[in-house]
Amino acid sequence: MTRTNVSPTEDQPQASGRIPVVSCRDLRKTYKLGEQRLEVLKGISFDIMAGEFVAIMGPSGSGKSTLLNLIGALDTPTSGRLMLAGTDIGKLDSDALAHLRNRLIGFVFQQFNLLRRTSALENVKLPLIYSHDHVHDPDAVALERLAEVGLEDRQHHTSAQLSGGQQQRVAIARALVTNPQLILADEPTGALDTKTSVDIMALFSKLHGAGMTIIMVTHEPDIAAYAERLLRFRDGLLVEDVKQVPKAMPWT
Ligand SMILES: Nc1ncnc2c1ncn2[C@@H]1O[C@H](COP(=O)(O)OP(=O)(O)O)[C@@H](O)[C@H]1O
Numbered sequence: 001m002t003r004t005n006v007s008p009t010e011d012q013p014q015a016s017g018r019i020p021v022v023s024c025r026d027l028r029k030t031y032k033l034g035e036q037r038l039e040v041l042k043g044i045s046f047d048i049m050a051g052e053f054v055a056i057m058g059p060s061g062s063g064k065s066t067l068l069n070l071i072g073a074l075d076t077p078t079s080g081r082l083m084l085a086g087t088d089i090g091k092l093d094s095d096a097l098a099h100l101r102n103r104l105i106g107f108v109f110q111q112f113n114l115l116r117r118t119s120a121l122e123n124v125k126l127p128l129i130y131s132h133d134h135v136h137d138p139d140a141v142a143l144e145r146l147a148e149v150g151l152e153d154r155q156h157h158t159s160a161q162l163s164g165g166q167q168q169r170v171a172i173a174r175a176l177v178t179n180p181q182l183i184l185a186d187e188p189t190g191a192l193d194t195k196t197s198v199d200i201m202a203l204f205s206k207l208h209g210a211g212m213t214i215i216m217v218t219h220e221p222d223i224a225a226y227a228e229r230l231l232r233f234r235d236g237l238l239v240e241d242v243k244q245v246p247k248a249m250p251w252t
Pocket residue numbers: 031032033038040058059060061062063064065066067
C-alpha cells in the first residue's frame with residue numbers, strides 16, 4: 001500500500017484558503033472522576049477538508065469515540081480549538097450546538113441505534129421531524145434516501161425484521177436525510193460479518209465518490225483500508241497521519 005505523510009498542521013488554517021470541514025488545534029479532553037482526572041485527549045491537531053474519507057484507528061480506550069463525540073458537537077472540549085465548517089464550537093451555547101449538529105452532521109453507530117418497532121421509512125424520516133428546516137414532503141425525501149442504500153422495497157419493515165447489514169443501511173440513510181456535510185461513523189462494521197462489512201464499505205466508497213466527507217472509527221485494518229487517509233491514536237495522542245491509496249471495491 002502506498003502511503004505518504006501528511007505534513008504537520010500549522011497553527012493557522014490551510015494556506016489554500018479553503019475552509020476545513022473539521023479543524024482542531026491542541027484539542028484536549030479531561031474527564032473528572034471524583035478526585036481523579038482522566039486525560040483522554042492530550043493535545044490533538046489536524047484539519048479535514050471537504051470530500052476526504054478518513055479512518056481513525058487506535059487501541060480500545062485511546063480516545064477515538066471521545067474525539068468523534070467532540071467533532072459531532074455532542075460534547076465540548078476541555079481546552080483547545082475545534083472548528084466545524086469555519087464555526088468555533090467553543091463559542092456556541094447548547095441550542096446553537098444542536099442546530100449546527102443537525103445541519104452539518106450525520107451519525108452512524110456500531111449498534112445502528114434504530115427504533116426497533118418502527119418502520120425503516122419512519123426511522124429515516126426522524127431527523128427531518130427534529131430539523132428546523134421545513135421539508136415539503138418528508139416521506140418522499142426519506143424514500144429517496146432508502147433507495148440510495150438499496151432498501152426502498154423494505155420501507156415498511158420494522159428494524160427488528162431487518163438483518164444487521166440492512167439495519168446499518170437504514171441508519172446510513174437516516175444519517176443522509178438532512179443533507180449533512182459530514183458523516184461520522186463509530187465502528188460502523190463492528191457488529192457485522194465480513195461480507196456485510198464490505199457491502200457497507202462499498203456504500204461509504206460510493207458516498208465518498210459523490211463528494212461526501214466521511215470520518216470513520218474502526219479497529220479493523222481491512223476496513224480502514226477503504227479510506228484515503230489514516231489517523232492513528234495512542235494514549236490520547238495522534239501518532240500517525242498518512243494518506244493512502246484506498247482499497248478498491250472487489251468489482252471495480
Ligand atoms: N463520559 C466519560 N466519563 C469518564 N470517562 C470516560 C467517559 N467517556 C470515556 N471515558 C474514558 O475515556 C477513555 C477513552 O474512551 P473512548 O474515547 O471511548 O475510547 P475508544 O473509543 O478509543 O475505545 C476510556 O478510558 C474511557 O473509560
